[in-house]
Amino acid sequence: MKKLILLATCLGMMTAVSFAQSSDKTETRTKKSKSTTYVCPKCHATSNKAGNCMKCNVAMVKDGTYYCTGCGATSDKPMKCAKCNMDMVKITAK
Ligand SMILES: [Zn+2]
Ligand SMILES: [Zn+2]
Secondary structure (H helix, E strand, O other), X not given: OHHHHHHHHHHHXXXXXXXXXXXXXXXXXXXXXXHOOEEOOXXXXXXXXXXXXXXXXXXXXXXXXXXXXXXXXXXXXOOEOOOOOOEOEEEOOO
């Protein structure tokens, strides 16, 4: 009898853990898709999809991307452009 109870407790715990994991995954997925904003590096128009700005016809970058105004290179960290030796500017939605 004791063994059966132990087994049931074990199974119950495993189910609870797998439930918690699956709900965690869905939560991160929805958070990610919601927070991604694309910003035009020239006129700062925003979009929730990657693509070109309707106005400037330049590729939009993710919100918070560092952008070289000289050649259009992008980086996720603040740095100087390897090509133009210019400080890259952070592109954020305004
Ligand atoms: Zn634009
Ligand atoms: Zn550059």
